[in-house]
Amino acid sequence: MYAIIRAGGKQSKVSEGDVLDVERLKETGEVVFTPLLIVKKDGTVISDAKKLEKAKVTAEVLGEHRGDKVDVFKYKNKTGYRRRAGHRQTYTTIRVKKITLTSKKKTASKAAGKDKVAAAEEN
Numbered sequence: 001m002y003a004i005i006r007a008g009g010k011q012s013k014v015s016e017g018d019v020l021d022v023e024r025l026k027e028t029g030e031v032v033f034t035p036l037l038i039v040k041k042d043g044t045v046i047s048d049a050k051k052l053e054k055a056k057v058t059a060e061v062l063g064e065h066r067g068d069k070v071d072v073f074k075y076k077n078k079t080g081y082r083r084r085a086g087h088r089q090t091y092t093t094i095r096v097k098k099i100t101l102t103s104k105k106k107t108a109s110k111a112a113g114k115d116k117v118a119a120a121e122e123n
Contacts, residue, residue, distance in 0.1 A: 003035040003057050003099050011036065014057065014096045021091040024064065031094060033057040038101060046101065055101045059094040066090055 002015040008023025025031060035057050038046040046052065067089040074083040 001038065001040050001099055003039075003055075004037040005033040005035055005057050007033065014059075014099075016096055016099055018096045019062070019093065020096075021065075021093050023092070024090040025061065025092045025094075028061050030097075031059045031061055033059065035099070038099065051101070055099075057096060058098045058100070059096045062093040062095055064090060064092050 002013055004011055004013055007025070010023065012020055012022065014020065033056065035052055035055050036047075038052070038055060040046070046055070070087045070089075072083075072085040072087065075081065
């Protein structure tokens with residue numbers, strides 16, 4: 001089973017046990033993502049928004065690191081205009097622990113409780 005999650009404005013395909021870098025998260029410990037799409041092992045695709053609200057992807061934060069430096073250079077011909085800047089993005093490394101798809105079903109205890117209430121009202 002795998003899921004598509006959104007982290008930092010980017011989407012990633014993840015499955016259980018995957019280690020990936022996402023844009024910096026301020027959380028530590030455990031992070032929960034709401035999936036955008038889930039594909040089960042048998043090929044069933046779940047994309048219904050109501051079902052995906054109940055689903056979650058749990059990940060563990062492993063640490064932070066800085067990415068490679070990106071050089072920015074602006075230049076205009078014949079005017080002497082030159083600007084130079086740099087940027088290093090901070091990334092958070094996460095490990096996907098679990099993809100869960102929970103569905104609310106009527107439990108036997110709730111149904112039995114309603115039957116008891118109905119029987120009490122009859123008496």
